[in-house]
Amino acid sequence: MPEANSILSRTKSFFAEIGDMTFFAGRFFREVFSPPFEFRELLRQCYNMGNRSFLLVGVTGFILGLVFTLQSRPTLMQFGAESWMASMVSLSIVREIGPVIIALICAGRIGSGIGAELGSMRVTEQIDAMEVSGTNPFKFLVVTRVVATTLMLPLLIIMGDAIALLGSALVENLKGDVSYLLYFNQVFNALKFSDIIPATIKSVFFGFAIGLVGCYKGYYCSKGTVGVGEASNSAVVYISMLLFVIDFIAVFVTDIFFEI
Amino acid sequence: MNSEKNIKPVLELKNLHKSFGDNQVLKGFNLKLFEGENLVIMGKSGSGKSVMVKCLVGLIQPDSGSITIKDQDITAMGQKELDLLRTEIGFLFQGSALYDSMTVRENLEFPLRRHKNKIDDFQGTEILVKEALENVGLLHAIDLMPAELSGGMQRRVALARALILKPKIIMYDEPTTGLDPITAKEIIQLMRTIQNKYHTSSLIITHDVDCARVISNRMILLVDGINYAEGTFEELSSSNDPQIQAFFKN
Numbered sequence: 001m002p003e004a005n006s007i008l009s010r011t012k013s014f015f016a017e018i019g020d021m022t023f024f025a026g027r028f029f030r031e032v033f034s035p036p037f038e039f040r041e042l043l044r045q046c047y048n049m050g051n052r053s054f055l056l057v058g059v060t061g062f063i064l065g066l067v068f069t070l071q072s073r074p075t076l077m078q079f080g081a082e083s084w085m086a087s088m089v090s091l092s093i094v095r096e097i098g099p100v101i102i103a104l105i106c107a108g109r110i111g112s113g114i115g116a117e118l119g120s121m122r123v124t125e126q127i128d129a130m131e132v133s134g135t136n137p138f139k140f141l142v143v144t145r146v147v148a149t150t151l152m153l154p155l156l157i158i159m160g161d162a163i164a165l166l167g168s169a170l171v172e173n174l175k176g177d178v179s180y181l182l183y184f185n186q187v188f189n190a191l192k193f194s195d196i197i198p199a200t201i202k203s204v205f206f207g208f209a210i211g212l213v214g215c216y217k218g219y220y221c222s223k224g225t226v227g228v229g230e231a232s233n234s235a236v237v238y239i240s241m242l243l244f245v246i247d248f249i250a251v252f253v254t255d256i257f258f259e260i
Numbered sequence: 261m262n263s264e265k266n267i268k269p270v271l272e273l274k275n276l277h278k279s280f281g282d283n284q285v286l287k288g289f290n291l292k293l294f295e296g297e298n299l300v301i302m303g304k305s306g307s308g309k310s311v312m313v314k315c316l317v318g319l320i321q322p323d324s325g326s327i328t329i330k331d332q333d334i335t336a337m338g339q340k341e342l343d344l345l346r347t348e349i350g351f352l353f354q355g356s357a358l359y360d361s362m363t364v365r366e367n368l369e370f371p372l373r374r375h376k377n378k379i380d381d382f383q384g385t386e387i388l389v390k391e392a393l394e395n396v397g398l399l400h401a402i403d404l405m406p407a408e409l410s411g412g413m414q415r416r417v418a419l420a421r422a423l424i425l426k427p428k429i430i431m432y433d434e435p436t437t438g439l440d441p442i443t444a445k446e447i448i449q450l451m452r453t454i455q456n457k458y459h460t461s462s463l464i465i466t467h468d469v470d471c472a473r474v475i476s477n478r479m480i481l482l483v484d485g486i487n488y489a490e491g492t493f494e495e496l497s498s499s500n501d502p503q504i505q506a507f508f509k510n
Contacts, residue, residue: 036374117361129357132317133371133425134343 024216028146031139038144045148049110053156060105061160065093065167073175082176086186089168094191098161099199100247103206106153107239111214114145115235118218119228127219142219146211153207154200194258202250209242268331270295270429270461271316276325278311285311286322287485293429298455298462300472300493302507303482309465310354312482313431316463317351318342329429347375350422350430350460354437356414358406358421365402368392368421375425392420395457396450412443416450423454430454432464436471448474469508473497481507 069089076082118141121127130137165187172178217235221227269292278286285308293299303309314320316327318334327334329349334342358367368389376385393399396416406414415435422430435451436444448471455462455475466472472479473493481489481496481504489496489504497508 121359124355124360125353125357126359128314128319129351129353129359130370131319132346132349132351133421134346134375135370135373136339136343 021216025212027138028143031143038140041140041144042147045144046152049148050152050155053106053109056105056109057102057156057160058163061163062167064101065164066171069168069171085172086183087190090165090187090190091195093164094161095195095199098164099157099203099206102157102160103243104240106156107210107236107243110149111210111239112232112236114214115217116228116232118215119221119231122221123224123228142215145215146208149211150204150207153210154203157203198250198254198258205246206243209246210239213239213242267294269293270330272328274326276315277323278315279323285485289485290487291480293461293463295461296459298464298475298477300464300466300476300479301482302467302472302479307482308485309482310433313433313465317346317349347378347425348428350427352418352422352432352435354434356418358414358418360406363403363405364417365389367417368424371425378425388424392424396420412439415447419450428460430460430462434466436468451475
């Protein structure tokens with residue numbers, strides 16, 4: 001019986017947290033369109049998130065393309081379908097694997113970073129100091145970060161996809177004697193706007209989720225330094241879960257409009 | 261030092277109550293701070309001093325009671341009016357609360373970004389930042405990061421930041437906690453110098469008897485969420501009440 005009570009209370013607190021996050025998102029939408037606008041801080045955050053994630057996303061994307069092609073090659077060869085490699089890899093990466101893997105990487109890199117940074121600002125009273133100085137900390141810290149992740153993640157994903165395709169092209173060039181020109185011709189023949197646009201829209205939502213959950217966890221952090229660790233850790237867990245939910249909804253909606 | 265009959269307080273708390281769950285922290289606390297006065301609030305750890313001062317600047321909402329600053333009731337204020345009023349108040353946090361991703365210069369520039377028009381003789385951000393740092397003797401640290409400063413230096417920079425908008429009221433939350441006795445004395449001296457120079461009214465939350473003796477014009481002892489005793493340092497330190505005596509024993 002105590003176990004049932006514990007499960008019940010954990011379920012309750014989970015849904016209470018989802019409710020709080022919804023209010024937090026509502027406050028974001030109220031504040032994002034009202035002046036004053038913190039453009040300088042927004043640019044700084046875009047630079048931090050975009051530039052500092054560039055290498056990580058680039059390396060991950062390159063290895064993703066490389067490994068995916070290497071693993072798929074033997075199977076396609078069995079059916080004599082190596083010529084379909086470029087189409088298959090490009091569609092898989094652009095539609096699904098690229099956005100999801102890169103968003104998960106960014107959840108670890110950016111989401112946990114935001115959670116830890118805002119969490120430590122909360123426990124060391126820096127957020128209170130900002131409020132006391134007559135500056136709205138929600139606007140300065142939360143709005144700028146959520147907007148920055150929403151803008152930067154699609155760019156990082158597009159770049160990661162491109163680098164993944166480059167990795168794939170390298171394998172095809174070395175293993176299958178396919179020229180880069182031919183490979184990318186096949187890629188662009190296979191890809192349609194109906195593949196690229198839904199994936200890009202999806203990545204905008206991924207970026208929003210990463211920024212929002214990271215900020216929420218950090219902004220309401222408590223319990224000192226232990227709380228900072230918890231904020232950072234639970235931000236990654238919640239974001240990862242949320243990314244798959246968003247991905248499912250995005251695929252479902254795309255299927256209705258574009259008939260995958 | 262002030263006659264309550266003919267001088268209006270710049271800050272007044274009436275019957276302030278605040279609870280966290282079952283824990284009743286403030287049980288009808290009252291306070292008046294007069295212009296140019298240094299009022300010290302003393303209390304044991306966990307007695308609600310910090311909660312009270314956070315209620316004063318709107319960081320915590322009290323359960324009941326009124327808070328009036330310069331004739332304006334802050335519990336009934338909108339966010340914009342409250343932000344504007346906050347520029348009249350300097351706040352020195354217990355742990356300094358410097359923004360650790362910014363340099364000392366950026367820390368001091370931060371309050372000026374939104375409220376420079378509030379300063380009558382505004383001559384430029386750079387001049388104000390340098391003046392504030394000169395006041396605390398740390399001009400040479402202008403481009404350092406907070407992590408590169410000692411605890412005492414951080415407290416001085418935090419004091420410079422609290423002063424940058426030339427507030428009329430300054431609140432100090434445990435200004436000497438965590439500092440060695442020599443640095444603590446320097447900070448107390450600095451607080452006196454600033455009070456003399458800018459004629460500010462100060463509310464000082466502390467449990468440091470030396471700090472209270474040097475700086476206070478009047479003191480309130482906060483015990484169990486109420487004003488237990490009120491008077492000058494001399495009056496309270498010579499009291500025979502064991503509860504009051506406990507504060508002054510080393």
